[in-house]
Amino acid sequence: MKMNMNLNMVQTQKLVMTAELKQAIEILQYNSVELKEFIQEELMTNPVLQLQSQDEGSQAAAVSAPEVPEEPIKPQSESSTNDLDNINWKEVSQGMSRERGSAVAVESRDDEFSYESFLPTKESLYDHLAFQLCMSDLKGLDYQVAQFLIENIDKNGYLDLRTEEVLSKFQITEDNYERILSVIQTFDPLGVGARNLAECLKIQLMAGDDALSKLAAGIIEHHLQDLANNRIQNIAKALGAPLEQIQDACDLVKTLEPKPGRAFSVDDETRYVVPDVVITKNEGEYVILVSDSTAPKLYINDFYRRILESEQQSAASEYISKKLSSAMKLIKSIEQRRNTIYKVVEAIVEVQLEFFERGPMYLKTLTLKDIAERVGVHESTVSRAVSGKYLQCPHGIYEIKFFFQSGVSSEMGESVSSESIKKIIKELVDREDPKKPFSDQHLMEELNQIGIMISRRTVAKYRDELFIPSSSKRKRF
The missing domain is CATH 1.10.10.60 (Homeodomain-like)
Structure with missing residues (x-):
């Protein structure tokens, strides 16, 4: 059998992820807050970029990229050329200066309003318990043991520690251990320091010394599973008490907090939503505004245009040309993001018009595919355009994904x-x-x-x- 080696040339087309396309996809996924953070990072690394301040808004408009095509992001083939690489940046910069005017760089404003500055620092569960420990009567070794126990209370308020470990570490008796733990279990929030759910609920019931609290404690001690499954008749039969009385005791148990520490959980902190799109009704028609409040427009610094004119073949000219190219691609991607989000929301309003007119009861079924076909893009583009973004309308603030309903x-x-x-x-x-x-x-x-x-x-x-x-x-x- 004879084997030959041949060199063949085959021409094929395949999709490639260019740097420009990758950046455009990333920017499309950002919500307005994330976009603001991204822009701030770019301003730090690209001196050619300029951020428009409120004072400059009336004097100089933001420079947009060269004409943005109607179609949102599409993959490019390997054989396609990048028009941005062939742009004469000197002419572009001159045109920007003539049409838009020059401006001075503004990185931040001292009088800029920030909601974050009004947010209080949330006290942790550990800090809350440690403060109460300082105010307690525990001293010496007892204080050290209590401090160790507090350090091992989890975010839900439960003691995540084996008794044997404490006894061995501090060489104390079990009675002393229980005495110290009982002090911690009187701390706020009630139920903290418990070793299981039953103990947690019983600690909270200790605050009440009435007959109903005692009955509820007995139910927790012996019939917690029946309570969880609402088997009230089984509990009444076992305790020989009237159904109404057992029902009242069970209702009392349901008011208790099974996770006393979660009020201090960082995961449960209030989230402040900044709408990416605002929809208002004006003279019977809905007006869509893609918010720029947290992501102001960018433009090109006129100072670097003058350097580009004076330094024709220098290293500075080459550096500025690269930064100009990067800046224009960024501005184009941001504008493309705005256009894509606008078109997607516009299509949503058309389909869900009854919702905006009459309320949530009139939502229609809607899929990503439906909107993609209306806008003329791929489903993945619609998904990126709505991901993590919020819409404000006369009915309230909704995550845009809310409008996609099965x-x-x-x-x-x-x-x-x-x-x-x-x-x-x-x-x-x-x-x-x-x-x-x-x-x-x-x-x-x-x-x-x-x-x-x-x-x-x-x-x-x-x-x-x-x-x-x-x-x-x-x-x-």
């Missing part, structure tokens, strides 16, 4: 969004007789009667998403 068909063939169905389910549950709560089957039948064809399994799914317990757990006695 759903079912009505008897008339119209689509009904999952959000609308959930609202109906919640209204039905709110109106039910607590002693005879609606089963999922009954909820399904109620929905079918108003023309919403839905299965019992889907009803159960939506009920779970609303954090509504099953009918057996909602029943009251």
Whole structure:
């Protein structure tokens, strides 16, 4: 068998991720706050870029990139040329200066309003407990043991430590350990320092010395699983108490905090949302504004234009040309982001017009594919354009993803969004007789009667998403 080696040339086309395309995709995904941070970083590294201040807004407009094509981001082929590389930056800069005017760099303003400056520093659970320990009567070794215990209380307020470890470390008796721990368990928030859920709830009940609190403590001690499953009759039978009394005790337990430390959790801090898009109604028509409040427009510093004119072939000229190219690509990507978000939101408003006119009950089913076809882009572009971004309208502030709803068909063939169905389910549950709560089957039948064809399994799914317990757990006695 004879083997030959040949050299063949094959011409193919393939998609490549250029640096410009990669930057455009990244910028499209940023929300307004992230975009502001990104722009600040670019301003630090590219002296050619200029940020327009409020005072300059009336004197000099922001320079936009060369004409941005109507189509949002599309991949480029390997054989395609990059027009930006062939731009005569000297002419571009001169044109910018003539049309837009020059301006002085503004990196920050002393009088710029910042909501963040009004946010208080949140006290940690450890700091809160350590302060109370300082105010306690514990001294010497007892104080050291208590401090060690506090250091091992987790974010939910539970003691994450084995008893044997404490006894061995400090060479103390179990009685002394329990005595010191009992002091910590009197600290605020009540229930802190518990070793399990039952102990946590019982500590909170110790604040009340009435008969109902004692009954509730007994239920926690011996019938916690029955309580979790709302088996009130089993508890009443075991304790030989009236159903009404057991129901009241169980209601009291449900008011207790199973995770006393979460009030201090950093994860649960209030989130402040800055809308990326604002929609207002003016003379019967909806006006869409892609917010620039947190990401002001950029333009080119006129100072570097003059350097480019005077230094024709110097190293400075080459450096400035590169920075000009980078700046123009950035400005183009930001403008492209604005255009893409505008078109996507415009399409959403067209589809969800009844929502904006009448409210959340009138949301329609909508997919990324639907909007992509309307705008003429890929689904992934729509996904990036709405990811992590918020919209403000007369009904409130919503995550833009909220407007993309799955759903079912009505008897008339119209689509009904999952959000609308959930609202109906919640209204039905709110109106039910607590002693005879609606089963999922009954909820399904109620929905079918108003023309919403839905299965019992889907009803159960939506009920779970609303954090509504099953009918057996909602029943009251």
